[in-house]
Amino acid sequence: MPSFTLPVLSAALYRRLLRYVVPYRWEFFVAIIAMVITAATEPLLPALLKPMLDMSFVHKDPAWIHWVPVMLLGLFVIRGIANFISKFAMNWVGNKVVMDLRRQMFERLLQLPVRYFDDHPAGVLISKLVFDASQVMTAATTVVTNLVTDSFVVIGLLGWLVYLNWKLTSITLLAAPPIAWVVKKFNTRLRSVNRDGMRAMGGITT
Structure with missing residues (x-):
């Protein structure tokens, strides 16, 4: 049973975080589209390099010698712009969500009884408000970025490899x-280390 607990909790956590993204859904959508464009450039690079090497150095086709470098330059320009847009939009959404999380946490702290503050060190509360909220959102945005970008990169490169030699x-x-x-x-080990780091941060600020 314990082996199934962490994935369930993680999925539930990400679903809760997605509710905070709803007010910024258009910016989030732009970030996802930019990630897809960035990922699509990965398989296009070897797809362009192969004809460039074959047609330029083997067949010495002047048309390919002229246009393939231009296409490669355009590909890197598109990739750079899409990568910048995805990172900027995702960080913007992440900062907004962290701000909303901290606001709700602070409002919740104001409603708690005095006994709660007697039982919990001030450093732990500060760590949860400042450090934990930022860490959770950083982890969430990293997961989304890796999931979207890496998935399309793997699918594209696998498709290209199958085309070359299945x-x-x-x-x-x-x-x-x-x-x-x-x-x-x-x-699993990284989760444990991350939890220990959060506890240590709470102890330092106590």
């Missing part, structure tokens, strides 16, 4: 299960 790609995918197991173990 047999070699199938052999490569055999390494996916052990890698997933290592990532899961590392993620």
